[in-house]
Amino acid sequence: MDDGKVQLSFTLPVPNGAKGREAARKLVLSWGFKECEVVHSTVLADDFSMYVAYAKTEQSIDYDSVVADEASADASMDMEAVDAFIKEHIGRKIVVVGACTGFDAHTVGIDAIMNMKGFNHHYGLERYTGIDAYNLGAQVPNEKLIDYALKVKADAILISQVVTQKDTHIHNMTEFVELLEAKGLRERFICVAGGPRIGNKLAVELGFDVGFGRGTYADDVATFIVKKIVEKQKA
Amino acid sequence: MSTKLHLPKESIDHARQLARAIASPVVDFIDKHSSVTVERAALRLAGADGANPDGVPVPNLVVDQLRAADPTMLEDGAVLRYVNALVRTGDSVGALNARVAAGYNVAQQPLVDREKIVKKAAELVTTAADRIKGNRAHRELKQEEFHGRNNSPLLYLIVATGNIYEDVKQARAAASQGADVIAVIRTTAQSLLDYVPFGPTTEGFGGTYATQENFRIMRAALDEVGEKEKRYILLTNYASGLCMPEIAAMGALERLDMMLNDSMYGILFRDINMYRTFVDQKFSRMIDAYAGSIINTGEDNYLTTSDAFEKAYTVLASQFLNERFAYSAGLPARLQGLGHAFEMDPSIKNGFLYELSQAQMAREIFPEHPLKYMPPTKFMSGDVFKGLAMNTLFNFVSKATNQGIHLLGMLTEAVHTPFMMDRFLAVDNARYVMNNMEGFYDDIEFKKDGIIVNRAHDVLTKTISFMEEVEKTGLFDAIEQGLFAEVKRPKDGGKGFEGLIKKGPAYFNPFEDHLKRELGLER
Numbered sequence: 174m175d176d177g178k179v180q181l182s183f184t185l186p187v188p189n190g191a192k193g194r195e196a197a198r199k200l201v202l203s204w205g206f207k208e209c210e211v212v213h214s215t216v217l218a219d220d221f222s223m224y225v226a227y228a229k230t231e232q233s234i235d236y237d238s239v240v241a242d243e244a245s246a247d248a249s250m251d252m253e254a255v256d257a258f259i260k261e262h263i264g265r266k267i268v269v270v271g272a273c274t275g276f277d278a279h280t281v282g283i284d285a286i287m288n289m290k291g292f293n294h295h296y297g298l299e300r301y302t303g304i305d306a307y308n309l310g311a312q313v314p315n316e317k318l319i320d321y322a323l324k325v326k327a328d329a330i331l332i333s334q335v336v337t338q339k340d341t342h343i344h345n346m347t348e349f350v351e352l353l354e355a356k357g358l359r360e361r362f363i364c365v366a367g368g369p370r371i372g373n374k375l376a377v378e379l380g381f382d383v384g385f386g387r388g389t390y391a392d393d394v395a396t397f398i399v400k401k402i403v404e405k406q407k408a
Numbered sequence: 409m410s411t412k413l414h415l416p417k418e419s420i421d422h423a424r425q426l427a428r429a430i431a432s433p434v435v436d437f438i439d440k441h442s443s444v445t446v447e448r449a450a451l452r453l454a455g456a457d458g459a460n461p462d463g464v465p466v467p468n469l470v471v472d473q474l475r476a477a478d479p480t481m482l483e484d485g486a487v488l489r490y491v492n493a494l495v496r497t498g499d500s501v502g503a504l505n506a507r508v509a510a511g512y513n514v515a516q517q518p519l520v521d522r523e524k525i526v527k528k529a530a531e532l533v534t535t536a537a538d539r540i541k542g543n544r545a546h547r548e549l550k551q552e553e554f555h556g557r558n559n560s561p562l563l564y565l566i567v568a569t570g571n572i573y574e575d576v577k578q579a580r581a582a583a584s585q586g587a588d589v590i591a592v593i594r595t596t597a598q599s600l601l602d603y604v605p606f607g608p609t610t611e612g613f614g615g616t617y618a619t620q621e622n623f624r625i626m627r628a629a630l631d632e633v634g635e636k637e638k639r640y641i642l643l644t645n646y647a648s649g650l651c652m653p654e655i656a657a658m659g660a661l662e663r664l665d666m667m668l669n670d671s672m673y674g675i676l677f678r679d680i681n682m683y684r685t686f687v688d689q690k691f692s693r694m695i696d697a698y699a700g701s702i703i704n705t706g707e708d709n710y711l712t713t714s715d716a717f718e719k720a721y722t723v724l725a726s727q728f729l730n731e732r733f734a735y736s737a738g739l740p741a742r743l744q745g746l747g748h749a750f751e752m753d754p755s756i757k758n759g760f761l762y763e764l765s766q767a768q769m770a771r772e773i774f775p776e777h778p779l780k781y782m783p784p785t786k787f788m789s790g791d792v793f794k795g796l797a798m799n800t801l802f803n804f805v806s807k808a809t810n811q812g813i814h815l816l817g818m819l820t821e822a823v824h825t826p827f828m829m830d831r832f833l834a835v836d837n838a839r840y841v842m843n844n845m846e847g848f849y850d851d852i853e854f855k856k857d858g859i860i861v862n863r864a865h866d867v868l869t870k871t872i873s874f875m876e877e878v879e880k881t882g883l884f885d886a887i888e889q890g891l892f893a894e895v896k897r898p899k900d901g902g903k904g905f906e907g908l909i910k911k912g913p914a915y916f917n918p919f920e921d922h923l924k925r926e927l928g929l930e931r
Contacts, residue, residue: 336614387822
């Protein structure tokens with residue numbers, strides 16, 4: 174306990190062998206670790222090799238000063254609670270529109286949040302009695318998504334971005350917010366971004382109300398939306 | 409083949425009859441139609457290639473010229489006007505391509521004697537056929553030379569850097585680590601482009617553009633590493649989308665060995681018009697059949713969108729339909745890589761037995777088909793240790809049921825584009841499992857009335873009642889009503905509908921005629 178031990182694995186562009194292992198050990202030490210033991214090495218290709226190493230660090234940080242960058246509340250309501258909350262505090266069905274925007278073809282995230290079935294025993298938004306959910310699928314242009322949201326009088330728009338190569342998610346998300354602002358519609362909708370590499374901080378910086386990352390379920394998204402609607406009603 | 413599941417032969421035969429009945433009206437529709445990409449594929453086989461300064465490919469220029477001149481001109485087939493221009497100008501194919509790229513309009517040239525066109529076209533057919541037959545012969549020769557050196561099932565690895573030259577490095581490393589099949593995944597959204605870009609490419613999102621030049625570059629690299637490793641390394645690309653037949657044609661010309669090609673994937677998962685997709689898939693499969701290229705169908709997609717346990721029957725139904733459409737395009741069973749996947753929720757009690765049952769069922773119902781088995785993706789998480797364990801079970805099922813093509817699962821599936829190390833660990837795990845249980849398939853039998861046997865019977869029964877419903881409804885209507893993958897697609901909706909062409913009475917496509925003759929599809 175509290176021994177500072179860390180497990181590492183990595184690839185080096187050098188041949189496997191005694192020299193490679195020593196290079197790996199020195200490299201780990203150069204990162205500030207105090208001890209390092211290379212427990213395994215193997216050849217990957219002619220000039221590439223892989224290492225498993227254990228090292229020890231003496232660094233520590235102040236836990237109390239840590240602020241989490243995750244919107245998924247540890248105490249999100251479940252489906253029944255959200256539906257009850259909608260009945261009691263909103264008094265009408267709420268409308269949610271979602272899509273993978275731009276060229277992103279990976280619907281696994283938006284499907285996990287929206288599809289009836291949901292994911293990992295957390296039902297998707299389509300199952301909620303208090304929510305009309307429209308999942309527009311993949312590769313939806315931002316413009317089309319906004320038009321659709323207007324048509325169905327959406328309360329919230331969900332944008333899923335899985336592909337982050339070359340920062341394409343940032344371009345897509347920025348364009349979406351700019352389009353809304355240009356049309357004077359930003360305040361009309363609650364804007365939610367999601368994806369395995371989307372942080373709350375990033376999403377808020379880009380002009381969204383919230384960003385949900387890895388491990389998010391429909392419960393988290395629904396809880397955020399209904400609370401935000403009530404907050405907006407009061408404002 | 410000995411049966412372990414004791415599935416009733418009458419039920420399997422009945423399902424095949426249903427597939428035939430379901431496909432039959434669709435095939436009738438297909439045979440009366442062409443599409444812009446079918447025409448462009450024929451042009452590509454004739455030699456149309458290159459692009460204008462704006463990057464518009466020559467096959468698109470030709471088809472667009474014909475459409476613009478007269479919307480009915482394409483009903484005669486695009487090859488007619490292309491060959492007419494060759495005869496008129498006396499150009500070589502290369503010279504005509506350059507001329508078209510510079511603005512020459514083939515639609516404006518009066519037609520010469522049809523006899524001359526037919527004669528010239530026959531020469532072009534022979535040139536293309538010789539090249540494709542040569543590719544096939546080369547593949548067979550190499551596979552004979554390196555016989556017994558590949559893994560069984562074939563280990564299939566994906567590379568996807570966006571840059572073909574980087575892909576080559578990754579692919580070389582993967583092949584030398586033990587991969588038998590390299591797939592270059594396409595850039596996101598290429599399936600929705602109604603053209604195939606030209607030349608080598610170094611920019612892509614989540615993958616690399618499929619271009620003929622990229623095919624050639626990767627083919628050369630894999631041949632080189634194959635010689636060194638004494639294994640024939642198969643090259644795969646992705647045809648499904650708006651350019652199915654063109655990508656098949658390019659693959660045939662550059663000796664690709666496998667092609668992702670599903671009869672309904674584009675409709676359900678990419679919102680491509682259903683009529684267009686059915687027309688496109690047939691011509692593309694005819695080309696694959698002639699080139700000896702194995703198709704890989706996309707049943708795994710049903711399981712990533714819906715629940716793999718509850719919707720297992722949709723996979724089997726789709727396999728029957730893909731098989732039927734493949735036969736009607738002249739593809740023999742040994743070129744039908746029907747797909748399925750290990751995608752059940754890992755928390756299901758006895759999930760492993762159900763996966764084993766599903767894979768064994770596919771093996772027994774499709775005994776000669778090189779089944780393509782896909783790894784867990786949906787329930788992979790940042791817990792890479794659990795991910796590795798799941799991949800190990802997947803490897804076990806694959807070997808235990810003698811699958812044909814094994815797409816290796818990555819422990820970092822849900823985290824990032826695989827590191828070189830991740831691919832190594834995947835190959836290493838698969839080889840460990842497969843060597844360790846080499847004789848398992850021949851040695852094991854399942855308990856009669858046990859969980860595995862009962863599950864297979866149950867899925868087959870559900871499949872048949874589902875197919876009966878589809879047969880009663882009609883395939884086009886069934887898709888419109890959302891019977892497949894819980895996705896509803898209107899008949900005249902979706903992308904690419906405007907690219908559908910009704911074949912005229914004088915429709916001219918000597919490549920299609922040749923393929924039909926060679927594949928024994930003449931009615």
